[in-house]
Amino acid sequence: MNAPASSTASEIRTVHGACPHDCPDTCALKVSVQDGRVIKVQGRAEHGSTHGALCTKVSRYPERTYHPERVLHPLKRVSPKGAAPEFRRVSWTEALADIAQRLSAIAARDPQAIVPYSYAGTMGLVQGEGMAARFFNRLGASALERTICASAGAAGLQASYGGKLGMHLRFFAESRLILIWGSNSIASNLHFWTFANQAKRDGAKLICIDPRKTETADKCHQHIALLPGTDGALALGMMHELIQNDWLDHDYLAVHVSGFEGPGGLRERALAWPPERTAEVCGLSADEVRQLARDYAQSAPAAIRLNYGMQRVRGGGNAVRLIALLPCLTGAWRHRAGGLLLSSSGWFAPYKNTAALERADLRAGRPQRAINMSTIGDDLLRPASPGFGPKIEALVVYNSNPVAVAPESPKVVQGFSRSDLFTVVLEHFMTDTADLADYVLPATTQLEHLDVHTSYGHTDVLINEPAVAPLGEAKPNTQIFRELAAAMGFVEACFADDDEALARQALRGIDFEALRAQGWQSLPLAEAPFAQGGFPTPDGKAHCDDALLGPADHVPNYESAVSAPELAKRFPLAMISPPARNFLNSSFVNVKSLRDIEGEPLLEMHVLDAEARGLEDGATVAVFNDRGVYHCRLSVSARARPGVVNGLGVWWRKLGLRGSNVNELTHQQLTDLGRAPSFYDCLVEVRAA
Ligand SMILES: Nc1nc2c(c(=O)[nH]1)N[C@H]1C(S)=C(S)[C@@H](COP(=O)(O)OP(=O)(O)OC[C@H]3O[C@@H](n4cnc5c(=O)[nH]c(N)nc54)[C@H](O)[C@@H]3O)O[C@H]1N2
Ligand SMILES: Nc1nc2c(c(=O)[nH]1)N[C@H]1C(S)=C(S)[C@@H](COP(=O)(O)OP(=O)(O)OC[C@H]3O[C@@H](n4cnc5c(=O)[nH]c(N)nc54)[C@H](O)[C@@H]3O)O[C@H]1N2
Ligand code: SF4
Ligand SMILES: [Mo]
Numbered sequence: 001m002n003a004p005a006s007s008t009a010s011e012i013r014t015v016h017g018a019c020p021h022d023c024p025d026t027c028a029l030k031v032s033v034q035d036g037r038v039i040k041v042q043g044r045a046e047h048g049s050t051h052g053a054l055c056t057k058v059s060r061y062p063e064r065t066y067h068p069e070r071v072l073h074p075l076k077r078v079s080p081k082g083a084a085p086e087f088r089r090v091s092w093t094e095a096l097a098d099i100a101q102r103l104s105a106i107a108a109r110d111p112q113a114i115v116p117y118s119y120a121g122t123m124g125l126v127q128g129e130g131m132a133a134r135f136f137n138r139l140g141a142s143a144l145e146r147t148i149c150a151s152a153g154a155a156g157l158q159a160s161y162g163g164k165l166g167m168h169l170r171f172f173a174e175s176r177l178i179l180i181w182g183s184n185s186i187a188s189n190l191h192f193w194t195f196a197n198q199a200k201r202d203g204a205k206l207i208c209i210d211p212r213k214t215e216t217a218d219k220c221h222q223h224i225a226l227l228p229g230t231d232g233a234l235a236l237g238m239m240h241e242l243i244q245n246d247w248l249d250h251d252y253l254a255v256h257v258s259g260f261e262g263p264g265g266l267r268e269r270a271l272a273w274p275p276e277r278t279a280e281v282c283g284l285s286a287d288e289v290r291q292l293a294r295d296y297a298q299s300a301p302a303a304i305r306l307n308y309g310m311q312r313v314r315g316g317g318n319a320v321r322l323i324a325l326l327p328c329l330t331g332a333w334r335h336r337a338g339g340l341l342l343s344s345s346g347w348f349a350p351y352k353n354t355a356a357l358e359r360a361d362l363r364a365g366r367p368q369r370a371i372n373m374s375t376i377g378d379d380l381l382r383p384a385s386p387g388f389g390p391k392i393e394a395l396v397v398y399n400s401n402p403v404a405v406a407p408e409s410p411k412v413v414q415g416f417s418r419s420d421l422f423t424v425v426l427e428h429f430m431t432d433t434a435d436l437a438d439y440v441l442p443a444t445t446q447l448e449h450l451d452v453h454t455s456y457g458h459t460d461v462l463i464n465e466p467a468v469a470p471l472g473e474a475k476p477n478t479q480i481f482r483e484l485a486a487a488m489g490f491v492e493a494c495f496a497d498d499d500e501a502l503a504r505q506a507l508r509g510i511d512f513e514a515l516r517a518q519g520w521q522s523l524p525l526a527e528a529p530f531a532q533g534g535f536p537t538p539d540g541k542a543h544c545d546d547a548l549l550g551p552a553d554h555v556p557n558y559e560s561a562v563s564a565p566e567l568a569k570r571f572p573l574a575m576i577s578p579p580a581r582n583f584l585n586s587s588f589v590n591v592k593s594l595r596d597i598e599g600e601p602l603l604e605m606h607v608l609d610a611e612a613r614g615l616e617d618g619a620t621v622a623v624f625n626d627r628g629v630y631h632c633r634l635s636v637s638a639r640a641r642p643g644v645v646n647g648l649g650v651w652w653r654k655l656g657l658r659g660s661n662v663n664e665l666t667h668q669q670l671t672d673l674g675r676a677p678s679f680y681d682c683l684v685e686v687r688a689a
Contacts, residue, residue, distance in 0.1 A: 259545020317673025380415025
């Protein structure tokens with residue numbers, strides 16, 4: 001049933017798949033194949049969290065795979081960088097030989113001038129950093145700090161808990177109170193919403209904490225529309241109330257938490273945040289803060305679904321660190337339906353054999369400088385220097401679309417347009433990034449290759465079997481790096497490992513045959529992981545003594561009236577740019593049926609802000625600051641709170657209005673912890689275009 005073998009005419013065969021996208025749900029797929037063609041992609045009914053349902057995007061996965069604009073053979077650039085992109089079809093032999101020659105010449109001077117650039121176009125262990133990491137380690141290339149999404153929150157969780165660990169998804173169904181915090185779950189974490197909705201039907205209260213009145217906020221009992229970047233302050237204000245009203249679990253605190261009591265401890269620091277101060281910083285009323293703390297303390301079990309939206313600001317790391325301590329103060333962790341979930345990915349750590357998969361030993365002690373993917377705009381424009389190392393001379397991009405998704409795109413575009421930069425892009429489509437490549441190499445989609453997947457929203461390992469043969473001349477990422485390794489003269493045996501060997505090497509303690517047979521394997525984990533403490537820190541306790549910012553637990557955004565008053569006079573609106581429901585980051589923007597649902601790139605603005613500017617609903621507007629201009633359609637909407645505008649979705653620049661997207665406006669300053677971008681820490685002004 002799982003073999004990619006050919007089927008007899010008209011017989012429908014089903015194949016076990018896994019959704020490859022950067023989404024916490026990692027759905028189990030049932031892929032139906034007829035006459036060598038995928039005819040349908042559905043959710044596996046038997047899989048616990050997938051429950052037979054997919055989001056609209058991935059139900060359209062065949063439309064994406066069989067898209068008439070799929071790149072199906074290697075392309076070589078024939079127009080100068082900066083001019084309209086023109087490419088010529090070349091053979092794999094010609095492309096690989098030329099790329100190997102170009103990279104070898106650079107490597108002979110300094111291999112660190114070559115930089116891999118990848119993220120989560122696929123989350124698969126095999127097609128992600130499987131063969132690719134081996135290739136770049138053997139080459140001695142620069143490392144990439146993969147910070148663009150989650151590293152501030154990861155650092156916050158690490159500080160509090162010692163790892164990226166959280167509640168089990170399914171037990172949210174039994175919670176009495178759920179704080180949906182910085183998460184538009186209905187759009188971006190649909191299969192969590194199913195469990196939250198179950199709790200709601202059983203009488204639980206749902207509270208959404210989000211500057212935007214999202215589709216999820218519509219379905220919650222209460223919406224707390226705080227200002228962007230003030231979540232750390234809100235957590236401190238809640239703690240103030242928990243302490244003042246003695247809503248603490250003293251036994252849990254005494255045995256399982258360190259750094260709460262004593263001079264400089266969290267108790268003392270939180271007492272500096274009475275509801276009035278908190279309310280002023282957060283743009284809320286003091287009663288909202290008091291009532292939130294009361295609800296949180298008095299409804300057991302209380303659960304928090306935190307998501308990454310709230311950590312894309314200067315203080316994002318410490319905000320996560322503080323929110324993660326709330327269930328330690330109340331002892332919510334004692335119950336399996338209490339606690340917090342930001343990411344479950346740490347549960348997989350013992351089962352992932354990264355050393356075997358990525359083979360860091362192939363670096364053989366050579367130096368390795370790291371380039372932060374979130375500052376690629378600046379770094380491409382930097383000359384060689386002792387602090388920076390060599391100028392970047394070559395980029396190999398796979399599983400990512402940096403020209404659209406990285407912050408401050410005017411600089412990213414300028415960097416990618418350098419005529420002396422050699423860029424290779426492995427892609428399905430001619431994205432904004434592929435348009436600036438020297439070579440575009442056709443990669444397979446999830447329906448055409450093998451992979452294994454972990455998840456950051458649940459705790460199952462999944463397999464994805466290839467359903468059909470690669471289309472055209474497309475090859476899996478692994479195969480492209482295998483052939484590139486051969487062309488470069490790398491002879492180590494590990495470059496001959498096939499994808500199944502890579503999949504087996506990537507996992508340990510998982511029965512691979514059982515995984516194949518069922519399509520997934522669940523990790524054997526405790527139901528209430530921290531009921532008796534046991535955090536993965538050296539002393540087994542949760543830590544609030546890591547005052548990583550020093551005495552200030554909360555910092556205002558880089559761009560705010562508090563920290564940059566002159567800037568705020570010129571650009572008085574705070575802009576956040578959360579995901580669009582029918583795209584996945586910049587993926588699917590080119591799938592017409594999905595783009596038709598989204599319509600046009602939108603900026604949501606409150607009616608008071610629109611009236612103050614004489615702007616009408618539906619107008620084409622220019623959103624601008626000192627970094628750039630973004631053209632989009634204005635939606636005068638109650639989804640925006642006064643003073644905050646919502647620029648939805650990361651559109652492909654070339655499919656947006658006048659060739660721009662929201663990252664024209666974002667900046668490259670990094671978060672307090674984790675060296676991540678602060679996409680939602682951005683001031684703008686808006687005028688009619
Ligand atoms: N449909 C769809 N699903 C997706 C994605 C997508 O692009 N489209 N992206 C995927 C990816 S890459 C990720 S990382 C995950 C999670 O990605 P997230 O970015 O967490 O996704 P959301 O839950 O949609 O959005 C976060 C929410 O945070 C809110 N927010 C913004 N600033 C603040 C703030 O300062 N404080 C608070 N409390 N809230 C704030 C936004 O208004 C938004 O509603 O989702 C994944 N799922
Ligand atoms: N302003 C703003 N910017 C943001 C965000 C935001 O909320 N606001 N969100 C940020 C977040 S959370 C993230 S995670 C990043 C996401 O940034 P990226 O990880 O770059 O995500 P995508 O834009 O989806 O681009 C992934 C690309 O990989 C390609 N791909 C998919 N599978 C394969 C494969 O098997 N092989 C190859 N070679 N290519 C493949 C797809 O075709 C797609 O073009 O964007 C960030 N940028
Ligand atoms: S994008 Fe998320 S919800 Fe949609 S199919 Fe993939 S894992 Fe499931
Ligand atoms: Mo992300």
